[in-house]
Amino acid sequence: MILVLLVCLPFVGSLAAVVLLRTDSRVLAARMAGAVTFVALVLTAVLYPSVRDGGKVRLDLEWLPQLGLNVTLRMDGFAWLFAMLVTGIGFLVVLYARYYMSEEDPVPRFFSFLLAFMGSMLGIVLSGNIILLSVFWELTSIFSFLLISYWHNNAAARDGARMALTITGIGGFCLLAGLLVLGHIVGSYDLDVVLASGDLIKAHPLYLTALVLILIGALTKSAQVPFHFWLPNAMAAPTPVSAYLHSATMVKAGVFLLVRFWPALSGTYEWFMLVGIAGISTLILGAYFAMFQQDLKGLLAYSTISHLGLITTLLSLGSPLAAVAAIFHMMNHATFKASLFMAAGIIDHETGTRDMRRLSGLLKYLPITGTLAMVASAAMAGVPLLNGFISKEMFFAEAVETHADSVLDRILPYVATLAGAFSVAYSLRFIHMVFFGPPPTDLPKPKPHEPPHWMRFPIEFLVLACLVVGIIPSLSIGPFLHSAVISVLGDRTPEYSLAIWHGINTPLIMSLIALVGGAALYVVMKDYLAKCDNGPPLFRHLGGQRIFERVLVTVSWKWARWLESNLGTRHLQPQLRLVAAAGFLAGAVSLYLAGFSPKPLAFKDVDPIFAAVWAIGAFCALGAAYQAKYHRLAALVLLGGAGITTCITFVWLSAPDLAITQLVVEIVTTVLLLLGLRWLPKRSEKVDNSVSFSARSRRFRDFLLAISCGFGMFLFSYAIMTQPVPDAIASYFLDKAYSEGGGRNVVNVILVDFRGFDTMGEIAVLAIVALTVFALLRRFRPAPDSIEKPEQQRIQNAFDAERPERSAGDTVRDYLLVPSVIMQWMFPVIATFAVYLFLRGHDLPGGGFAAGITMAIAFLLQYLAGGVRWAEDRLRILPLRWMGFGLIMAAATGMGAWLLGYPFLTTHSQYIEVPFIGKVPAASALLFDLGVFSLVVGATVLILIALAHQSVRMHRVRGLDAPKAEEN
């Protein structure tokens, strides 16, 4: 339970800090953070007895048990040691940050992120489930991003943060994949199971895959070559963040992971080569680069990289003793590096700069800080009697040993010594350039002085730890380290000694060479280093950072844009081409693959008249397609011809219902389209008619596609229709239409009863389309080139203008006078016909839909005959009401069945006796049909009105130009 508390507490604290965001008190947030970290530290400390000597604390909470992802928290000696590091340094950093952060900084945000980070870090350390570990792993990346970019008004902070997130994010994704593979190999995501299955894992064919992926994760996090460059850029973060995340904890997560999986993954040649190459190159390059940094934090960052490389190298060796050294060095490095970062922060804080070229002789102003920094640097350089020395000796001892015979193994001692010398050189440089020499001359803050005592306290404490561990290692860190070692190595725990003095042996000689060599190196290069530009020679302009940025922009922006525009399109034509092609291929390919061979077409018993009708229909359809681009009116007329052919076909094949419906629909759509035609843009006369070859071939290709689709469709339908009729549900409809549906017109019974639900959906579609057209056209303003009056009206008006006895508009008004009068008279006739169609629908061709459209035609004619104003002066139609009524009527009919305990749309039919008319069929479906009727009228009229009102609106637009609005 303490484990849950331990992981949750920082997150709770983080949320609490968010609440504090609104308060002005920066002390409160800091105190709260301090309290949280301190409690966490105490909680960790009290767990020690249970993890001593290989003990374990474990807690399982179910999260996603079926997939093996559970909240398993597990603390062993190693995790305990790391948790102490995280909470302990965490506490010191909070204390330090309390004084470091400026008065104006919004610190609650800072502490909130810092605590959340601490929680994530503890999560990594305590995860007993490898997927849970990956969860916390990514969380540290996210909070690291937020902390680096805390001063997000600095471009450097933003760039550094993004780079860190990108690199560690890539690593995190790879790690997750690697852990998934690992879990697949083992068959469980439980850490204990994984650790116990080392042999199984190493023998598995997927071992290398898992290893590479996990290593990418670990190496990116621990800033190993070639992923190291994010760390120096992350130095744009506030110094407490650098001290905490980028030296003591987060960057250690990578090596932590390597140690954690050391029993399961290490010991193979692949491990040795992959980890070894990364570790050794990081060790030497990091140390080399560190020498040439001018920024204090940059120097420390590269030094951190180098030390992490040292740990990685140790882990690559695969020997238990090396693993002990690695664990020990992790702790040592954290203590001295955190204190150095804090010292650098104090220097920055007091002088206003971190540029070593401007700093000098500070020992006079900062005597205590300076002394502390010197001790810590000495530990970094590996001077005896300090903790860095012991672990470095262990490293040298391991470097000399042969582990896996290879070039790598043989050069290791030399590389180690050289890197040691470099580290002596940069440690010396750090101290010498900052604290010695003449007093500084151009500091941004001229009078540096010692910081408040509590700001210095964390450094004092850590330096003390360096000394204590360095002098009496086995009494101070010894037992804790031992618990950690046992928990990782188990029964492979080697004999090791933490003594300072092992006699004069090879490691000691190597140490001496490194010390002397490093000092000599610094003396030689001192003058050059004092003035040179930032960064090592040759590599100065080849920064990993620039390469990264360039690559990122190239890949993620330039290539992506190129690919996007070449793999996609924003034009409609290619999309329709693709849809047609996909439809054609889907049909054709699946038939081809199935081995379908079309039957030969058989032309027998062809009725010549029917064939002629179809020939005309085909001609009309083709003509419509041919004329569609430039002669819209002609295309529309031809389309009508094709529609009529369909009607005739329906009649011919004894489907009068369909024919009637088709006919009225055909009329209404044609008229509506004709009304809309007026507002389409004119044909542009200026189009270049010389057609290029590519355009021609494109057209030819489209033509081919069209032919294929059409012909394919023809063959496809032919094939289906010539199949023997399947035992279709149709026969059921014929049987039951009258007996159970109460109607003799089967089509209508299907529409309103068997599949009345479809009809309900379709009338809804009609309603929606009408609403959409209305909504669209309400905002529509005609294009400038169609505002002009049509040619015919202009001629007619010109005719009026020429004759003094006629006033303007007379001819227009008289145009088609007789037909329009007839159309007006037709209204009652058509309306009656609609009612007739409606009533007979259930038994004979007709029905609500056809009746509705017929009724709509009646309205349509009135608009055509008299114009919008005339029609609306005389007829008050509220199409929306009609539509609403229709839909509700249909739905209510359906729901009526509920009252009788039947499902939606169950119908009831009988005949009722109406005076003068006789027996009238009164199926409840009739009410449904009434709904259909009402909706169809409403929707059609709404579209009509939307179109018709354009002409009214046009005058408004034109009215702006010509003050005298004309009457149409």
Place this chain on the structure above:
Amino acid sequence: MSGWQQHLIIAPIVIPLIAGALLLFFDERQRVVKAMISVVSTLALAAVAINLFRLANGGGGAGAFDGVYLLGNWPAPFGIVLVVDRLSALMLVLAAILAIPALVYALARWHAAGAHFHSLFQFLLMGLNGAFLTGDLFNLFVFFEVMLAASYGLLMHGSGPMRVKAGLQYIAVNLAAALCFLIGVSAIYGSAGTLNMADLALRIGEIEGERRMLLEAGAAILGVVFLIKAGMWPLNFWLPGAYSAAVAPVAGIFAIMSKVGIYVILRLSLLVFGQGESAGLGLNVLLYGGMATIAFGTIGVLASQALGRLASYSVLVSSGTLLAVLGLSNGEVTAGALFYMVSSTLTIGAFFMLIELVERGQDAGASVLAVTMEAYGDADEEEQEVEIGVTMPGTIAVLGTCFAACGILLSGLPPLSGFVAKFAMLTGMIGMGASADQPVPASVWWIVGLLILSGLAALISMTRAGIRTFWASMEGTVPRVLVMEMAPVMLLIALTLTLTIKAGPAMHYMEETVRNLQQPRTYIDAVINARRAGVAEASGPDGGGGI
């Protein structure tokens, strides 16, 4: 077939229909009344959906609820049936849960941007719910049309040349697709003689020879329609334009539209083509097409400057992921995919609504500079480094947090549900070789790689956009955002958080769903044996034991 619970099945269609119709009686100026009707209807829908969800999950006691509704009281293959099983109940709940925030968001201002917003919105819900519920192919077509017609109107809601242009493209492509739908359905009817999905599943085993080939060709043509709807490359170019042009709440609800195609594919492929000779029809198309879609979506995510397009391409990534993963046709993976579908729908819905809020405070030119500045980063090195933080205004902080949450969700980082979803799919996929000691198939590695890359692309793109929006341009005015607009986004994000915490039970539901789908027999029996009300039970076994 008795009891009010049974009638609940039709409620998700009838409620929005009536609400949509009622709304027509009120003038555009009576905004409050309209809003009230719409809200009440949507809330009722959510209540019904959750109830059905509970029933489908076995909450109503065994036997009492078989999940089949015979419309017009006609027996199964002849009339139209509605079927609620776990999958359709899940989709209903998802649609309703997405609808509420979208509607609330729209009430803040967008619903007044054009005519008939509320009616169209309700009809869209009706179409969605109908498509999820129906067990009949032609009826599916009808509800597709309802949904699409409403989406045409909604897409052009708010007007403006950009929306109209995108809308007309969208309409043209979808009309072409509707034509394919009709061809496919008629081919299936012509060769199988039925439209009822369950009946089709029964008959398909008996159809042989040429009729079967024709049936499969018809199904393939039908499949193209759903792939267009789901947004598979190269049939998806309409999608980024349309989704990014739509007003924020519409784009939010559109997040579930592309999932309808996925739903139908999942339903039909497992019900009708799950067993027998036609098994696995077109799985390879799903697999490779899905992979191409992920790749294209990923590229688009990287290449997008405008946030709207970024989000639209995320829709494609999500669709591609689902298609590819369904193409693997593996139970565990499919369960993960269902989880992913829920998570990504909520995410994208939230993200679309967030974008509009974020962009309100920005001037359009700023975004163009951002990426190019990255390329020539030297320009800003001279900038004075001020090491004092800036206090963020509250609005920005909240927007920024939501944006970060969306970024985390889109790239599949922990701790939100995007991670769990990705994990569930990946673990299923990598585990595919586990059963018989066979190696993991190469296509799986490709998908794993693509999934990771797409997450990475989302991460890169979202940090780029987030930094540009929230950090680089502090001078920009703080957008005026209403609580009513912020709350829906936060609600959706909170839902993803809940989904993460309750991942165990949620995943359990998905697994049960997939188990149902893999045993189509239960579904078929329930439909075919569903009892008619008031008719003495004819022969045949007992009327199905719940699905």
